[in-house]
Amino acid sequence: MSPGKPKFYLTTPIYYTNGLPHIGHTYTTVVADTIRRYKRMRGYEVVMTTGTDEHGVNVERAAQKAGIPESAFVAKMAAEWRSLWDELGLTADEFVRTTDLHHVRTVQWLFRLCRENGYVYKGQYTGQYCIYDNAFVNDAKPGDDCPDCGRPTETITEENYFFKLSAFQKPLLDFYKKNPDFIQPESRRNEIVSFVEGGLKDLSITRTTVRWGIPVPGEEQHVFYVWFDALTAYLSAVGGPEFERRGMWPADLHLVGKDIIRFHTVYWPAFLMAAMQPVPKQVWAHGWFLMDAAKMSKSKGNVVLPRPIANRLGMDALRYFLLREVVFGQDGNFSYDALVTRYNSDLANGLGNLASRTAALVEKNFGGKIPKATERKPQDESLAKEVQSAIGDVLENYENLSFARALETIWGVIASADKYLTSEQPWALGNSEPEQARKAAVLWTTAELLRIVTVLGHPVLPASTEKVWALLGQTGSPAAVELDGLRWGQLAPGKQLGKAQALFPRVDKDEAVERIEAMANEELNPAPAAQSAKPAVGASPAGAAAAPQAAPEKIGIEDFAKVEMRVGQIKTAERIVGADKLLKLTVDIGTEIRQICAGIAQYYEPEKLIGRKVAVVVNLAPRKLRGVESNGMIIAAAVGPDGRPVLAGFPDEDVEIGSRLR
Numbered sequence: 282m283s284p285g286k287p288k289f290y291l292t293t294p295i296y297y298t299n300g301l302p303h304i305g306h307t308y309t310t311v312v313a314d315t316i317r318r319y320k321r322m323r324g325y326e327v328v329m330t331t332g333t334d335e336h337g338v339n340v341e342r343a344a345q346k347a348g349i350p351e352s353a354f355v356a357k358m359a360a361e362w363r364s365l366w367d368e369l370g371l372t373a374d375e376f377v378r379t380t381d382l383h384h385v386r387t388v389q390w391l392f393r394l395c396r397e398n399g400y401v402y403k404g405q406y407t408g409q410y411c412i413y414d415n416a417f418v419n420d421a422k423p424g425d426d427c428p429d430c431g432r433p434t435e436t437i438t439e440e441n442y443f444f445k446l447s448a449f450q451k452p453l454l455d456f457y458k459k460n461p462d463f464i465q466p467e468s469r470r471n472e473i474v475s476f477v478e479g480g481l482k483d484l485s486i487t488r489t490t491v492r493w494g495i496p497v498p499g500e501e502q503h504v505f506y507v508w509f510d511a512l513t514a515y516l517s518a519v520g521g522p523e524f525e526r527r528g529m530w531p532a533d534l535h536l537v538g539k540d541i542i543r544f545h546t547v548y549w550p551a552f553l554m555a556a557m558q559p560v561p562k563q564v565w566a567h568g569w570f571l572m573d574a575a576k577m578s579k580s581k582g583n584v585v586l587p588r589p590i591a592n593r594l595g596m597d598a599l600r601y602f603l604l605r606e607v608v609f610g611q612d613g614n615f616s617y618d619a620l621v622t623r624y625n626s627d628l629a630n631g632l633g634n635l636a637s638r639t640a641a642l643v644e645k646n647f648g649g650k651i652p653k654a655t656e657r658k659p660q661d662e663s664l665a666k667e668v669q670s671a672i673g674d675v676l677e678n679y680e681n682l683s684f685a686r687a688l689e690t691i692w693g694v695i696a697s698a699d700k701y702l703t704s705e706q707p708w709a710l711g712n713s714e715p716e717q718a719r720k721a722a723v724l725w726t727t728a729e730l731l732r733i734v735t736v737l738g739h740p741v742l743p744a745s746t747e748k749v750w751a752l753l754g755q756t757g758s759p760a761a762v763e764l765d766g767l768r769w770g771q772l773a774p775g776k777q778l779g780k781a782q783a784l785f786p787r788v789d790k791d792e793a794v795e796r797i798e799a800m801a802n803e804e805l806n807p808a809p810a811a812q813s814a815k816p817a818v819g820a821s822p823a824g825a826a827a828a829p830q831a832a833p834e835k836i837g838i839e840d841f842a843k844v845e846m847r848v849g850q851i852k853t854a855e856r857i858v859g860a861d862k863l864l865k866l867t868v869d870i871g872t873e874i875r876q877i878c879a880g881i882a883q884y885y886e887p888e889k890l891i892g893r894k895v896a897v898v899v900n901l902a903p904r905k906l907r908g909v910e911s912n913g914m915i916i917a918a919a920v921g922p923d924g925r926p927v928l929a930g931f932p933d934e935d936v937e938i939g940s941r942l943r
């Protein structure tokens with residue numbers, strides 16, 4: 282720790298490695314990254330931790346399915362998580378893996394302390410067990426089937442270590458009372474307090490039926506079970522048993538989704554109290570991003586991925602949307618339409634337009650040098666006051682994690698600047714001395730407002746505010762500005778503006794959404810040869826270039842056989858409102874009628890398609906295109922430079938519907 286600086290330690294959850302990050306995980310990490318940047322600008326020494334939760338039965342199974350050892354499986358997944366965060370500019374200071382040796386040591390150390398202090402005992406755990414999957418099924422009752430394989434579960438008893446959670450009812454309630462801000466938001470606090478008031482049962486913290494986990498020292502048949510292992514990662518990341526040396530523990534803030542608040546506010550402080558170690562200061566639970574009102578999952582086909590959005594619109598656009606669209610703490614709906622609408626209105630027309638307009642006016646009237654304001658009219662004064670008071674509001678909102686309100690305030694200031702320019706009309710002023718003076722005052726005022734907006738917006742829009750900063754001719758980075766010293770009036774005249782660069786080019790909504798969806802589909806269902814050819818996130822928001830293609834690889838017949846194609850017949854076809862290129866079709870594939878979307882609307886009249894026989898990929902995972910479920914894919918040739926679709930068909934013979942293509 283640097284002497285003299287207050288410290289701030291914050292964490293995201295450590296993510297499961299049996300899947301890859303979607304927008305929900307990205308949300309937590311974006312929030313953490315924003316706080317990390319904001320706190321640094323307020324003079325804190327900040328450490329942010331993220332990582333991967335790599336043990337347990339799900340990983341055992343996934344590794345088995347992939348035909349590789351667990352350690353290789355998790356190493357690959359952790360590398361993918363880490364590199365995606367890097368690619369998205371979400372770089373934590375610490376990345377902890379639960380298979381790291383220092384984490385293993387920390388878990389064993391914490392367990393030893395809990396045991397020495399009398400809070401751990403051996404007991405019998407009874408639960409419903411699936412003998413086919415070799416796993417206990419949480420929350421199942423006798424007679425229930427396994428939710429994974431659907432076969433009956435059996436009641437099994439095994440010897441486990443238990444943690445005496447029941448002993449912590451009173452200490453926890455006292456702790457919540459003494460630290461009313463520990464659980465945020467307020468509604469979650471009430472929920473947890475009543476849960477604890479209802480009584481706490483002891484907790485089984487080891488398993489003998491799981492193999493892939495951290496062993497209990499000396500009793501290797503026991504491995505730590507999920508939460509005792511996972512939560513401890515926050516401590517491992519900043520020194521483990523030697524945390525005092527690093528000076529970061531206890532955590533100032535654990536950011537979590539609402540689904541895991543109980544583990545963080547009941548189990549975790551209880552484990553630490555039992556071990557007589559410092560307890561974190563605050564746990565903040567945010568809501569979920571929903572897609573069509575449902576939690577995202579790959580099997581539902583409603584997963585939203587961050588990379589395609591970052592590729593088409595820039596990562597700042599995604600950050601802005603996630604933080605602006607929903608009140609932090611509440612659930613929100615994700616929609617591509619809303620995302621692109623906000624991009625165009627708030628970023629392209631709002632901040633982007635103000636920056637380019639200001640720069641163009643300064644360029645034209647003052648040769649690109651920020652003018653000196655020698656007069657101050659009441660309207661200049663009142664704008665200055667508004668901005669000065671916005672600084673205080675924005676900082677307060679950031680401090681309370683009210684990101685939507687902070688951004689609303691900043692964008693209110695941008696709107697005032699637009700109004701100010703419209704009413705002052707600097708472009709209509711001539712070259713007489715008083716008119717020159719007026720122009721100078723208006724443009725200095727606008728540039729000063731832009732400077733302040735840039736600094737205040739930096740934690741949320743790190744990449745684009747760097748560009749505005751350079752455009753304003755400022756040296757260094759807005760990240761280096763101390764927020765507490767930010768005041769109206771600090772913009773020095775005479776600075777030469779930097780080169781203009783595109784900030785947020787306006788996009789065509791349909792084109793952008795279709796492109797993002799196409800990239801997402803490609804990432805979720807990669808063609809075998811393109812598996813390793815994910816498009817990298819473009820440095821520029823316009824970096825919408827097509828995915829780089831991997832050198833074509835040969836595939837075996839067994840790979841081809843995985844794709845099930847059949848002859849289908851189109852039964853109905855209609856256009857989709859708001860999607861110029863898509864048609865919604867129902868297709869008879871012999872065994873059933875499927876709804877399938879096809880990107881052929883610009884080349885095929887829906888009415889003329891009815892009755893037509895087409896080639897259909899029938900075993901593609903269902904996905905949503907512009908909010909419409911598509912369960913399969915119609916095969917078409919992509920012809921010419923713009924890839925005009927031409928449907929594959931069977932003109933020579935009347936083939937039977939449902940016949941397989943080989």
Ligand code: MSP
Nearest residue numbers: 294295296297305306334511512537538569570577
């Ligand atoms: N491994 C545990 C956490 C252990 S922390 C010591 C875990 N992992 S997770 O990968 O399933 O989820 C991590 C976080 O992502 C959770 O906070 C969860 O709420 C969040 N999200 C997953 N889907 C989400 C949305 N659709 N929306 C917002 N966040 C959601 O739980």
